[in-house]
Amino acid sequence: MADVARLAGVSAQTVSRVSNGYAGVNDATRRAVLDAMKELDYRPNSAARALKRGEFRTIGVITFSLATTGNVRTLEAIATAAAREGYAVTLLPVALPTQDEVRGAFSRLEELAVDAVIVIMEVHLLDAVTLTLPPHVQVVVVDSDAGDHYTVVDTDQAGGTRAAVRHLLDLGHETVWHLGGPEDSFAAQRRADAWRAALAEAGRVTPPLVRGDWSAESGYRAGLELARASGCGAVFAANDQMALGLLRALHERGLRVPEDVSVIGFDDIPEASSFLPPLTTVHQDFAEVGRLCVDAALRKVRQEEPERGTTLVPTRLVLRASTARPGRRDAE
Template sequence: MADVAKLAGVSSQTVSRVANGQSGVVESTREQVLAAMRELGYRPNSAARSLRYGRFNTIGVILFGLASTGNSRTVEAIATHAATEGYAITLIPVGVPTQDNVLGAFTRMGELAVDGVIVIIEIHLLDATTVALPPGVHVVVVDSDAGDRYPVVDTDQADGARQAVRHLLELGHHSVWHVAGPAGSYSADRRAVAWRTVLEEAGRPIPAILRGDWSAESGYRAALDLPDDCTAVFAGNDQMALGVLRALHERGRAVPSEVSVVGFDDLAEASSYLPPLTTVHQDFAEVGRRCVQSLLAQIRAEPAGPGTDLVPTHLVVRGSTAPPPA
């Protein structure tokens, strides 16, 4: 900064004002300082500015990995919206979801310069007696149940599942089989509970639940166990629905004339499945935006508190559902 001031023939205070975009600098002087900055290759020291103002303009994100569609699209949305607010993100994936690994991720995040943390993991793995965030670090939890500990942003998992099952019942199907996500997953459990509740309220038989791991292969394996009298399947996500479609095809069961299939997520490829997949649309971009806004509200000391902010879902009807065979 002293070199810039000397070259531009101004004080270091004037250089500081220009570097920080402050007013009170004559335009000709500002241009003179900017020209000196360009000539010397000067850039403001972000670390020094962070120490001075107590802000790092960085958001930490802790998650179980980027393999799942929900995680990758949510992180993409968080990064995009953080950038529009002038923030970068620091990403720490947790390879195996154990308590020690989660604690290690929080420890690493506490050693980094972040203003807040967005947590995309199952919150039940956080033991309040062992996981302690450094003072002043704010938290938002995604797609989980944090009770009254942290603010939560989530897709309305239950309502999306209700829409899917009711759609199949309204088409005339006697009952609906469910290929669920892994046990212990918050989103999988919410969708499974809603599936069961809708069938109970309608007085319909409740088939044995089938489990997958969100992958197409697991959906395929689960669908091999579907009975021959099954006419409707609600898959916990679109990738498992793709596996269900493959299994039904190999078993000689036509979709949708013999069996209807509904997914969850509304992947970009869902409309290109054969047949095009009826599915529940999740607005991952809106989830990411609300996560960033909730965290920034805490950072800016705006009034806020624990609670769940639900992002609505809606059913997208395509060619994979139809009335059951006569």
């Protein structure tokens, strides 16, 4: 910095102001400093500046899986929103959602120097075996039933599910079967609970729940089971990937979609409109989830503490060709 100041004919303080983007430096002086920086190949030491300010402009992200569409798209949205605010993202995948793994992940992120941590949990923080997060770290949680203990951002799982079930019942189906996600997933459980509640509110029989693991292959296996089930004329799949496997199984068993069986998914992945037939599904706004997570994290960093509790991002039902009235060939 002293070399730059000498070459530009200014004080070191002026160089500091220019390198940090502060106002109050006239254009001619700013150009002289920037030219000197370029000539000397000078770059401000971001690590030193971070230590001085106590701000690293980095957000840590802990996630337990990168195998699911929801987690990957949420991570992408967080990275995009953080970059828009001038922050980098440090990702730390964790093998298992155990207390030791979580504690180790937070310790590692503290070593890497982050300002806040966003945790993509997809687990039940309020279960009997409770995962606790370090109280001294600025934390935002995604996709969990953390209640009022943490700041949580989540998709409106229940609202999206109710819309899907109501759509199928309004078409005239007697009931709706459910291809659910894994039992240890918070999102899967919330969707399954909402499915049961929607059928109960409508006074309909609740069929047995069939589970998959979010993958298309598990949807295919479950689809073979559903194809044999008596009276299965409408299925709500907990995600689009399992719905894809379900469509294949129904086709192989000679059942037409939507003429014989209506199918709805959840997520609205980019490929959903290219399924055969194009999939009716519940759209999740991952970009808004990511934006709200980063906004809440930065408010904590700036000591503008957001309220604890859950912020729900609305969903919307996207109608395509995989649902129809029972016995009709024309899709709704």
